[in-house]
Amino acid sequence: MFKKFKKIAAATAAAGLLGLALSACSTAEKAATEADCGTEKAFCIGVVTDLGKVDDKSFNQAAWEGALAGAESTGGFAKYVETTDSKDYAKNIALFGDKGYNVIVTVGFLMAEATVAAAAKYPDVKFVGVDQFNGTDAANVTGLIFDEDRAGFLAGYLAGNLTKSDKIGGVLGMKEVPPVRKFGEGYEAGIAYAAKELGKTIKSSVIYHAAGDTAFNDPAWGASTASQLLGQGFDVIFGAGGNTGNGAITKVAQTAGAFCIGVDIDQWNTVPEAQPCLVTSAEKKLVKGVTDLVIAAKDGTIAAGNFVGQVGLSDYHDLASSVSQEIQDKVSAITEKIISGELATGVKP
Amino acid sequence: MITLIKRRGSYYFLAVTLATLYLYSQSANITTSVFSIAVTFAMPLALAAMVGIMCERTGIVNIGIEGTLLLSSFVAFYVAIAAKSIVIGFLVAMATGVAMSLLLALMSVTWKMDQIIAGTILNILATGLTSFFYIQGNMLPNMFRQKPIPGLSNLPFFGDVLFKHGLLMYIGFVVIITLYYGLFHTPWGLRTRAVGEHPSSADTAGVSVSRMRYVNVAIAGAIGGLCGSYLVLELVGSWNRGFTAGKGFTALALMIFGRWNPMGALAAAMFFGLAQAGANQLMINGTVNIPPQFVGILPYVMTIIVLAISAGKVRPPAAEGQPYEKGQS
Numbered sequence: 001m002f003k004k005f006k007k008i009a010a011a012t013a014a015a016g017l018l019g020l021a022l023s024a025c026s027t028a029e030k031a032a033t034e035a036d037c038g039t040e041k042a043f044c045i046g047v048v049t050d051l052g053k054v055d056d057k058s059f060n061q062a063a064w065e066g067a068l069a070g071a072e073s074t075g076g077f078a079k080y081v082e083t084t085d086s087k088d089y090a091k092n093i094a095l096f097g098d099k100g101y102n103v104i105v106t107v108g109f110l111m112a113e114a115t116v117a118a119a120a121k122y123p124d125v126k127f128v129g130v131d132q133f134n135g136t137d138a139a140n141v142t143g144l145i146f147d148e149d150r151a152g153f154l155a156g157y158l159a160g161n162l163t164k165s166d167k168i169g170g171v172l173g174m175k176e177v178p179p180v181r182k183f184g185e186g187y188e189a190g191i192a193y194a195a196k197e198l199g200k201t202i203k204s205s206v207i208y209h210a211a212g213d214t215a216f217n218d219p220a221w222g223a224s225t226a227s228q229l230l231g232q233g234f235d236v237i238f239g240a241g242g243n244t245g246n247g248a249i250t251k252v253a254q255t256a257g258a259f260c261i262g263v264d265i266d267q268w269n270t271v272p273e274a275q276p277c278l279v280t281s282a283e284k285k286l287v288k289g290v291t292d293l294v295i296a297a298k299d300g301t302i303a304a305g306n307f308v309g310q311v312g313l314s315d316y317h318d319l320a321s322s323v324s325q326e327i328q329d330k331v332s333a334i335t336e337k338i339i340s341g342e343l344a345t346g347v348k349p
Numbered sequence: 350m351i352t353l354i355k356r357r358g359s360y361y362f363l364a365v366t367l368a369t370l371y372l373y374s375q376s377a378n379i380t381t382s383v384f385s386i387a388v389t390f391a392m393p394l395a396l397a398a399m400v401g402i403m404c405e406r407t408g409i410v411n412i413g414i415e416g417t418l419l420l421s422s423f424v425a426f427y428v429a430i431a432a433k434s435i436v437i438g439f440l441v442a443m444a445t446g447v448a449m450s451l452l453l454a455l456m457s458v459t460w461k462m463d464q465i466i467a468g469t470i471l472n473i474l475a476t477g478l479t480s481f482f483y484i485q486g487n488m489l490p491n492m493f494r495q496k497p498i499p500g501l502s503n504l505p506f507f508g509d510v511l512f513k514h515g516l517l518m519y520i521g522f523v524v525i526i527t528l529y530y531g532l533f534h535t536p537w538g539l540r541t542r543a544v545g546e547h548p549s550s551a552d553t554a555g556v557s558v559s560r561m562r563y564v565n566v567a568i569a570g571a572i573g574g575l576c577g578s579y580l581v582l583e584l585v586g587s588w589n590r591g592f593t594a595g596k597g598f599t600a601l602a603l604m605i606f607g608r609w610n611p612m613g614a615l616a617a618a619m620f621f622g623l624a625q626a627g628a629n630q631l632m633i634n635g636t637v638n639i640p641p642q643f644v645g646i647l648p649y650v651m652t653i654i655v656l657a658i659s660a661g662k663v664r665p666p667a668a669e670g671q672p673y674e675k676g677q678s
Contacts, residue, residue: 053590055485169633205633210625210642214594220393221594223585225629228386232379232633243589250587254492272488273587 034079038100043076043298046096048089050108052217054080057270058242058263059286063107063130066290073291074298076102089114097122103297105130105290109177116141126297130290131179134306143306144289148179149186149347150338151282151311152238155261156190157334158280158313159236160202161327162259169229170206171222171248173241174215183240183263183282184208185347193334205229209244219247226251230258239263240282249274259322266314279319285310312339361616373506383626384510389584391615391622392521393418396576397600398607398614399528403569404450405609406532407562408545408668409457410464413449413471415597417570420475421446421577423482426489426588433490435582439517443574449475450570454563461672472597480590493517493583517579524572529611541565545666548673558673602652608663621647 036042047067049060064080071078081092089111096104097118105128106115112132119127119141127141134143159168168191173180184206195202207225209215226237226248237252239245240263249267252260253276260274262281267274289309296302312335316323323331337343372380397414404411421442429438449471456467493515502512511522532538540561543551548558580596581588603621607613624647631639656663 053480053483055483056589057485205635207629207632210628214591217589217591218594219585219587219589219592220580220596221390221625224386224389224626227389228382228626228629229633231382231385243591246587246589247585250585254494254586270485271587272486 034077034099037077037102043071043074043103044096044099044101045071045076045078045103045105045294046101047078047080047105048092048096048107048111049080049082050111051083051086051213052242053082056242057246057267058265059131060107061270062265062284062286063105063290066287067105067294069287069291070103070294070298073295076294076298083111086110090118093118094121097125101125103128103294105294107131109133109179112143126302128290128293128297130286131284133178134304137304139304142293142302142304144286144293144309145306146179146284146286146289146309146311147345148182148282148284148311149189149345151284151313152183152186152240153190153193153338153345153347154311154313154331154335155238155280155282156187156192156204157194158190158323158327158331159187159238159259159261160191160194160198161330162279162323163202163236165233165235166200167203167205167229167232167234168236168238169204169226169234170238170240171225171229171245172206172208172238173244175208177215180208180241182347182349183238186345187238187240187282189345189347205234206238209241214244216242216244218244219250222247223251230255235259236261236279238282246271246274249278253277259319262314268314268317275318277319278317279323280316281314283312283314285312310339377506379630381506381509383623383630384506385513386629387619387622387626388510388514388518389622390625391618392518393576393580393584393596394600394603394621395525395615395618396521396572396579397597398604398618399525399611400569400573400576400597401601401604402532402607402609402611402614403528403565403572404453405604405666405669406545407541407565408548408558408666408671408673409453409562409566410468410670411453411566411569412465412468412601413453413475413597414468414573414600415593415595416468416472416475417446417449417573418577418580418593418597419472419479419591420449421574422581422592423475423479423577423588425574425578426581427482427487429489429491429582430487435489435491435493439575439578439582442578443571446570446572446574446577447567448570449573450566451563453570454566457672458559458562458566461674464670464672476591479592483588483590485589489582489586492586515583517575517583520575521579524575525611525615532611542666545668548668549676552673552675562673602649605663605665606652606655609665617651620651 037044045067047064052060054060054064067078081095083092103126107130109131115127115129116136119138129143132143133145134141172184175181188204191202191204222244236259238261239248249260250273252258253274259279260277264284267281400414424445425438425442428441429435453467456462457464498512502508540556544558544561552558603614603617606617
C-alpha cells in the first residue's frame with residue numbers, strides 16, 4: 001500500500017513540476033525579464049529612489065507607481081533601486097545604465113546633478129528627473145516639474161475659507177529645496193488671496209525644518225511643531241515635507257476641530273492616521289506625469305528640457321461634509337483659474 | 350573647580366530665569382507655549398542622553414543609542430497594534446531596549462570587543478531589521494494622551510509647561526531625577542562610578558565589574574525603550590523608516606555637554622529644545638528671520654564650545670571604552 005501511495009505522490013509531483021515549468025515558459029514568452037534589457041525584446045524602466053524607500057507614502061512611491069503604470073501600457077519591464085546614501089546616486093543609476101535600460105527615472109530634486117552627469121555617460125538612455133528642474137541642454141534628460149506654488153495656492157485658499165480662528169500654519173521640509181519653498185509661498189499667497197476676498201485678516205505662519213539630513217524624515221519635530229501651532233490657536237495646518245510633514249498632520253489629527261492638508265499625493269490612503277483632519281492634499285499628479293513620460297519615451301515623442309505635470313487638490317473624502325458647498329464651489333472656481341493661468345500666484349519660480 | 354562649575358551653573362540658571370520672566374511679562378501665553386513645546390523637544394533627547402550616561406558612567410561607550418531607539422520605537426508601534434494595547438507595546442519596547450543592551454554588554458564585556466564597533470553593530474542591526482520588517486498602513490489603537498496632573502497643572506506657567514503631558518513624559522522626569530539621585534547619593538551610584546573610573550579598585554573592594562556593567566547597561570536599555578515608546582506612542586503616533594532621525598547621536602553630544610550628569614544633560618536638552626521651539630516661534634511670529642539651519646547645528650556647536658572652554662576640566666569616565674581584565678592595574 002505504501003508503494004502505491006509513493007507512486008501516486010511521485011506522479012502528482014511530476015505533474016505539478018511539469019505544470020510549473022509550462023507556466024514558467026508561457027510567462028517568459030510574454031513578459032520581458034531584466035536579461036532582455038538593451039535588446040529589441042524589452043522596454044526597460046528603472047527607478048532610482050531618493051533617500052528613503054519605495055513605499056514612502058510620497059514621492060518615491062508615486063514615481064514607482066507611475067513607472068509600473070507606464071510599464072503596463074508599454075508592455076515593458078520596471079524595476080527600482082532604493083538609495084540609502086546620497087553618495088550612491090551615480091552608482092545606483094549605473095546599475096540600470098549598464099544593463100541597457102531604456103528609461104531611467106530618478107526621483108527628487110537632490111538627484112538632479114547626478115542625473116545630468118549620468119545622461120552624458122549613457123546617451124542612448126532617456127532620463128526622467130522627477131521634481132528636477134532641468135536647466136541643461138542635455139538631449140536625453142526630461143525634468144518632470146510641477147507648479148508647486150499653484151498647488152500650494154489652492155491649499156492656502158481652501159485653508160483661508162475653512163479657518164475659524166483666522167490663524168493658519170504650515171510645517172514644511174527644507175526651504176532650500178525649491179519645490180518646498182514654492183509650496184510654502186504659494187500657500188501663503190493663497191491664504192492672503194482668501195483673506196482679501198473675505199475681507200478679513202488671517203495670520204499665516206509657515207515653519208521650515210532646520211535642514212540637514214533629516215529635514216524630510218523627522219516626524220517627531222513635525223509633531224512637536226504642529227503642537228506648538230495648535231496650542232496657539234492655529235486651526236488649519238499644511239504638512240509638506242515627507243515624513244516630517246506626515247508627523248505634523250498625524251499630530252493635528254489628534255486635536256478635535258482642526259484641519260490638516262497633505263502634500264504631493266493624495267495622502268488619505270497613504271497616511272491613515274491623518275484621516276480625522278485630512279481635508280485634502282496639495283497634489284502633484286506624479287503618477288500620471290511619470291506614466292505619460294514613460295509612454296512618450298517609448299513612442300519617441302519625449303522632449304528634452306522640462307515637462308510640467310498637473311497639480312490640484314485631492315478629493316475631500318470623508319471630510320466633504322465639513323466643507324460647505326459654497327466653499328467647495330469657490331475652490332473649484334479658483335482651481336480652474338489657477339490651472340489655466342488666468343490667476344497668477346505671484347510666487348517667483 | 351566644583352564650586353566654579355556650580356557657580357557657572359547658577360549664573361546660567363539665573364540668566365534663564367530672568368529672560369523667562371521678561372518674556373512672560375511680555376506675552377504669558379506664548380512664553381508658556383514655547384516652554385511647553387521645548388519640553389516635548391527635550392524629553393526624547395534627555396532620555397537618550399541618559400542611556401549614554403548610564404553606559405559611560407559604568408565604563409561602556411554606547412554609540413548604539415540610535416539603534417536602540419529605532420528598534421524599540423518600531424517594536425512599541427507594532428506590538429501595540431498587534432496586542433491592541435499601548436501599555437503592552439511600551440513594556441515590550443522596554444524589553445527590546447534591554448535585549449539590545451545585553452547584546453552590547455555581551456560584545457563589550459564578555460567578548461571584550463571594541464565598543465565602537467559593538468555600538469555600530471547595534472545601529473546597523475536596528476536599521477536593517479526595521480527597514481526589512483516595516484509594513485506601512487498600520488494604525489495605533491490608541492495613544493498616551495495628555496493627562497494633566499490634578500492640582501499641579503493649575504500652577505501658573507509650570508502647570509502648563511511641566512504638568513500637562515502624557516504618562517511617558519512624567520515617567521521620563523521621574524527616571525532622570527532618580528538617576529541623578531542614584532548616581533551621586535547611593536552606594537549603587539558610587540560603585541557604578543568606581544567601575545567606570547577605576548575598575549581594578551572597584552574589583553579589589555569586592556565589586557563585580559562585569560556584573561555591574563551588565564546591570565547598568567541593561568537599565569540603560571530600558572530607558573532607551575522608554576524613549577522610543579515616548580516618541581512613537583505619545584509624541585507622534587506613527588512610525589516610518591529612520592523614525593528617530595539621529596536623536597541618538599544628538600544625545601551623545603548632549604551627554605558630553607551635560608558633563609555625564611543626568612541633570613546637566615537634562616539642562617542641555619532643555620536648552621536645545623528651547624532653541625528649537627524659540628526658532629519656531631520666531632517663524633510663527635514672522636518678526637525675525639533666522640536661518641533654521643542655525644538651530645540644527647546648536648547642540649554640536651555648544652558641545653565644541655564647552656569642550657574647548659573646559660578642556661581638561663570636563664573629562665569622560667576614565668575607564669570608558671576599555672574592557673576590564675582581572676588583575677590589570
